[in-house]
Amino acid sequence: MSQCRNGKDYERPINRTACTCDYEDFECDYGYESQADRCTKASWFDPNTPVGDCPEGDSFNRSMGYRKVASDKCTYTGSNFDKLKPTSVPCPLLKPGNLVVFTSSHQVAAATNTTVQFTLHQGYGSKNSTVYTWTFGDGTKPLKVTGYAMNHIQSHVFSTPKVYTVTVTASNKLGSASASVNLFVEDKVLGIKVTTPHGAQVNRSTAFNLEFQDQSLNPTSAGHVHFLWQFGDESDQARGLLTWNTTVNHVYRNKGNYTVLVQAINAVGFKFYQFSLPVYDRVRTVKLFFSTSTDDHNPKTEVWRTTFAVAIRLELTAVLDYGNLDVVVPPGLPTTADVSYPVSYTC
Numbered sequence: 001m002s003q004c005r006n007g008k009d010y011e012r013p014i015n016r017t018a019c020t021c022d023y024e025d026f027e028c029d030y031g032y033e034s035q036a037d038r039c040t041k042a043s044w045f046d047p048n049t050p051v052g053d054c055p056e057g058d059s060f061n062r063s064m065g066y067r068k069v070a071s072d073k074c075t076y077t078g079s080n081f082d083k084l085k086p087t088s089v090p091c092p093l094l095k096p097g098n099l100v101v102f103t104s105s106h107q108v109a110a111a112t113n114t115t116v117q118f119t120l121h122q123g124y125g126s127k128n129s130t131v132y133t134w135t136f137g138d139g140t141k142p143l144k145v146t147g148y149a150m151n152h153i154q155s156h157v158f159s160t161p162k163v164y165t166v167t168v169t170a171s172n173k174l175g176s177a178s179a180s181v182n183l184f185v186e187d188k189v190l191g192i193k194v195t196t197p198h199g200a201q202v203n204r205s206t207a208f209n210l211e212f213q214d215q216s217l218n219p220t221s222a223g224h225v226h227f228l229w230q231f232g233d234e235s236d237q238a239r240g241l242l243t244w245n246t247t248v249n250h251v252y253r254n255k256g257n258y259t260v261l262v263q264a265i266n267a268v269g270f271k272f273y274q275f276s277l278p279v280y281d282r283v284r285t286v287k288l289f290f291s292t293s294t295d296d297h298n299p300k301t302e303v304w305r306t307t308f309a310v311a312i313r314l315e316l317t318a319v320l321d322y323g324n325l326d327v328v329v330p331p332g333l334p335t336t337a338d339v340s341y342p343v344s345y346t347c
Contacts, residue, residue, distance in 0.1 A: 098123030109267035232258030
């Protein structure tokens with residue numbers, strides 16, 4: 001019967017040593033193909049061009065065509081395969097490419113005289129020595145800056161409503177690339193006012209005329225504003241009247257007091273205006289004319305016309321002892337006023 005002399009807890013010493021590398025420890029790297037048990041560069045691949053981002057002044061590992069199999073622990077020491085290791089070389093100058101420019105908030109429209117921020121993304125090529133030229137399409141001098149890191153975000157203010165094309169061109173000794181984005185610039189609608197009809201009458205077309213209260217609204221922007229009218233007599237299913245016109249007509253079928261609401265909407269904002277409109281069975285309108293000297297005091301503003309209309313109504317009310325009068329001073333010259341009242345009364 002045998003006798004164990006080392007004991008039950010004896011552990012045999014084991015020496016683990018990594019094997020030296022052989023061809024079996026490698027596979028073909030990206031851009032190389034296996035041919036005759038060797039890795040050969042593919043026709044489309046340039047080993048001197050880094051696959052990823054390689055800033056000027058840095059270095060990258062240029063492949064020799066081979067890479068170790070994943071989790072392989074072989075060592076180059078004492079082997080003839082040290083020549084298969086990647087070689088560290090300086091990053092080359094590369095032509096810029098894959099440029100994309102967009103507004104930082106991804107907006108497609110902006111208001112005049114507001115700051116718009118643009119962001120440039122460059123997917124390929126050198127950046128440190130590349131010159132970036134920003135053109136905003138509004139006649140301002142192009143902005144030229146060198147280096148991507150501090151200059152890929154730019155801000156600009158557009159003062160005139162228009163569709164602008166913002167372009168960025170990146171260029172260095174090896175070539176150039178460009179990208180652009182369109183931006184729709186409009187004036188904000190700061191305020192609207194509806195010239196109240198001269199007292200509406202049932203079964204007769206009533207005209208509503210809308211004016212912009214802000215003097216800064218450019219005619220170009222005004223042409224891009226659309227209006228949603230609700231005349232107060234719609235059914236629950238009705239959605240109102242959508243139009244581009246500042247003057248609309250509507251026919252009321254029943255007398256009463258109606259709430260009229262209009263919204264002025266464009267790509268950079270909206271405003272609404274609401275007023276009450278009495279509708280009578282019959283209405284009569286009298287036009288008043290004034291001396292030419294009145295025109296000298298008429299600055300042709302909506303505020304002056306409203307104030308003048310109130311003064312006329314107060315004066316007529318005091319003289320006629322009747323308060324159910326509607327007075328409107330239309331825009332333009334010569335200065336006139338329309339006084340409307342239910343036909344059952346005389347003045």
